[in-house]
Amino acid sequence: MNYDVLVVGAGFAGCTLAQKFAEFGKKVLIIDKRAHIGGNMYEEKRANNVNVHKYGPHIFHTNYEEVFNYLKKFTGFYFYEHRVIGYIDGKYVPIPFNFKSLELLFEEKKSLEIKNKLLNVYKNMDKVSILELLNSDDEVIKKFGEYVYDKVFVHYTAKQWNIPIEEVDKSVINRVPVILGYDDRYFQDKYQFMPKNGYNEIFNNMLNNKNITIKLNTDSKEVINIDIEKKNILVYGEKFDGKVIYTGPLDELLNYKYGPLPYRSLNLVFEDRLENYYQPMSVVNYPNDNKFTRITEFKYLSNQIVKNNTTILKEYPLTYDYMNKEHVPYYAIFNERNLNLYNKYCYCLKDISNFYLCGRLAEYKYYNMDAVIKRALDLFEEIKGEK
Ligand SMILES: Cc1cc2nc3c(=O)[nH]c(=O)nc-3n(C[C@H](O)[C@H](O)[C@H](O)COP(=O)(O)OP(=O)(O)OC[C@H]3O[C@@H](n4cnc5c(N)ncnc54)[C@H](O)[C@@H]3O)c2cc1C
DSSP states (O other): OSSSEEOOOOHHHHHHHHHHHHHTTOEEEEEEEESSSSSGGOEETTTTSEEETTTSSOOOOEEEEEHHHHHHOOEEEEEOOOEEEEEEEEEEEEEHHHHHHHHSOHHHHHHHHHHHHHHHHTTTOOOEEHHHHHHHHSSEEEEEEHHHIIIIHHHHHHHHHHHGGGSSSSHHHHHHHHEESOOOOOOOOEEEEEEETTTHHHHHTOOSTTTEEESSSGGGGGTEEETTTTTTETTTTEEEEEEEEEEEEEHHHTTTTOOOOOEEEEEEEEESSSOSSSSSSEEEEEESSSSSSSETTTHHHHHHHOOOOOOEEEEEEEEEOTTTTTTOEEOOSSSHHHHHHHHHHHTTTOOOOOOOOOOOOOTOOOOOOHHHHHHHHHHHHHHHTTO
C-alpha cells in the first residue's frame, strides 16, 4: 500500500491526526464506514432548510488555547455562550442550578436563607458539586443538596443511564454543579464559540490536502487484518509497516471475542415544525417529565434564519445493542467490570508497535470535542518521529 499512515474513522480524532501527518509530508489514507466525514459532529440540511446535527447537538467550548488556535486554521467562529433551562415543577429554570433557579423554585424567605448559607460556607467559590452539598454537615445545605439531586439529577440520570443511581460513577455525579451566583452559562470555559459555517466546513478543510486520500463507506474490516500471533497488521492482505491509527470500537475490531463493551445509545427523533421558534432557548432539559431527556432547537445554535420553519430534536436514551446496525454507541458505561474488559482487549494489541488508539470509541471514554483534539495533537507529537 502506497501510504505511510492509515487512519480509521473521520471524526475529530481521525481527522486531526490525518491533517497533522499530511502536513508533516506523510501520505495518509483515511477511511470511514459512514457515507460522510465529520464523525458525530456531522451536520445535514432538513427538507425545510434547517441545518441540524445529525448525531445530537454539539457545542464547542474549551480552556485549551492550543485547540482553539488549531481549529481557527479551518474555520471562522462566532461567539456563542450556551444556556440551558430545565422544566422543573412546571417552571423553566436555569441549568446548572443557580441562584435564579433557587429564587424561581423556593419562596423568598427560604431562598434567601439557602443563598446566605451557601455564600457563607463556600466563600470564594464559583460553584460547588452536588456531592459536596449532599455530604454537608449543615442541615439547610444538605436538604438543599437533596432537593437539587432529586429534581435535577436522579431522574435525568436514571433515564440517561438506566442503572440504579448508586451504580453511577462518581465522576458523572461530580459533573453536576450548583452555581454560587447568577452566572447562567452552561459552560464556564474561556473559549465558547460555534463554527461560522458549521462543522462540516472544518472537516472538509482539515482533509483538503494532496497527501490525504479519503475512502467513505469503507469498514476497517474490509481493509485491516490484525495478526496477533505474528504481531503485525495486514492492510488489503499485505503486511503494513506504516502507522495505523484506529478511532473505532475495539471490541468490534477484535470480533467481540471477549464480549461486547457496553454503551448507552440514543433514539434521536427530529421534528420539523411550521413555526418560527418552538421553545425559548436552544436546549430545554426534562429531568422529571417525559421519556426524553432534552429538546434541542437547532436554529438557536446556528443563528440560521428560516422563516416560519424550525426543527427540534428529542433525545430518548436507549440500551445499545451491538447487533443492531441502527444503533450508535454514544456513551461508554464506566465501571470496573467494563474497564477490565476494555483493558483485556487492549492487552491483545500490546505487541503491535505500529498500531495506535485514539478517540472516544477506541479509548472507551467520554471525551468532549476539545479534549479529543488535544489528545490527537499530543499523540501526533509523541509518534511523528517514530520509525
Ligand atoms: C449526544 C452527544 C452530544 C455531545 N455533545 C458535545 C458537545 O456539545 N460538546 C463537545 O465538546 N462534545 C460533545 N460530545 C462529544 C463528541 O461527540 C466527541 O468528543 C467526539 O465525537 C469524539 O470524536 P471521535 O473522533 O473520537 O469520535 P466520532 O466522532 O464518533 O468518530 C469516529 C468515527 O469512526 C468511524 N468508525 C467507527 N468504526 C469504524 C470502522 N470499523 N471502520 C471505519 N470507520 C469506523 C465512525 O463512523 C465515526 O465517523 C457529545 C457526544 C454525544 C454522544
